[in-house]
Amino acid sequence: MSDASNKPQVLDEERLMELVKLFEGFTQASSTFAQSYAALEQRIAQLSNQLEEQSYLLERTAGFLSSVLAHVPVGIVVVDMDGRISLFNEEAERLTGLLAEDVIGKFYGDTLPAPVNEPTSAIYTLTNGSEIDSRERDLARPDGDGLPVRFSTAWIYGDDAQPFGVLEFFEDLRPLRELQIRMQQSASLAALGEMAAQVAHELRNPLAGVQGFAQFLQEDIKESHPAHKIAEKIMVGVKDIERIASRLLEFTRPMSLNCQEIDLCEILEQEAELARAELAERNDVSLELEIPRERVKVWCDGSLLKQAVLNLLKNAMQALKEAGGKIFVSLYWDLLRNRVHILVSDNGVGIGDETLSKIFNPFFTTRTQGTGLGLSMVKKIVDAHRGTIDVTSTPGEGTNFRIELPIARGE
Secondary structure, eight states: OHHHHHHHHHHHHHHHHHHHHHHHHHHHHHHHHHHHHHHHHHHHHHHHHHHHHHHHHHHHHHHHHHHHHHHSSSEEEEEETTSBEEEEOHHHHHHHTOOHHHHTTSBHHHHSOOOTTSSSSHHHHHHHOOOOOSEEEEEEOTTSOEEEEEEEEEEEEOTTSOEEEEEEEEEEOHHHHHHHHHHHHHHHHHHHHHHHHHHHHHHHHHHHHHHHHHHHHHHHSOTTSHHHHHHHHHHHHHHHHHHHHHHHHHHHSOOOOOOEEEEHHHHHHHHHHHHHHHHTTSTTEEEEEEOOSSOOEEEEOHHHHHHHHHHHHHHHHHHOOSSSEEEEEEEEEETTTTEEEEEEEEOSSOOOHHHHTTTTSTTOOSSSSSOSOHHHHHHHHHHHTTOEEEEEEETTTEEEEEEEEEOSTTO
């Protein structure tokens, strides 16, 4: 009886031990699962943070590239495989006169007409497959004017090495053309200066003889004699020619600068006072001077700059109308570029386009009196100071001369 009664108790203990082991295993598995789940959550959080960082960097990179494309000083147009414009940067807007919002999504040929079978645009590359390397063409504008540009095209490829569009970029050739014209003018002026110097030297010898004979006639002939007045006129004419020859030699001679720190405000004030004194004899004519409160000092030759400003003021005074004439002189400081600007404007008769291109040429003048060397000397003085001078004019409205000079010493 005792053996039979002990067997169920042993079985219950074995089952209980199995249950305990199973529970312990379950507990261990749950703990392991919880640890794995926690590690997984941590890994997911890390990946999420990394993804956010990568997305942020990607957005910054995309924004940076967009900003570069928008502000680079080259016109950029991207055309997709269907021939539609997908990118049109700010410089392209400026050069073409079109707005990006008006051309994005439209066919290139409808916006910027170009022959399909001639290498003159992105459409040629898209249809013929050949890229275009640095060619020139006139870019059509809405106002009907053609803008000279240098352009190139290139295929754009994706990560799968398959093309998804064509890039066209073009740059304005007008500054280069203007520089070429200035270089040609400088070469012509240099040749003209050498020739003029030779002529001036050749003139002086016979002039000395003519002056000597005229002076001898004046001394030998009585004042009452008609020939005495003729000899006097000869003397006056010889002196005028001698003055022109001297100015010509001065113009052709290499300019030597005696530079020091000069107050430009003071120079403009002095020359404006001289001009006002001369204008005082004329009715309803005025000169206005606008200069900054702070003194603007420049490393330059003060006497030569005075001569340049005075020549511009004389030119403005001669251009003024009889009544209501105004001359405006101003000085301002370009802090970003470390340069100063001198502006001399008038509301006089103005200058036509044909004449405007010649006003800095030696001996060119539209007046009956004068040698035509005044503005040429102004340009020579400005060039010697490594500055620039520009002029704009409208016939019947007036003329604006703008001198730009470097401020820094030794620049």
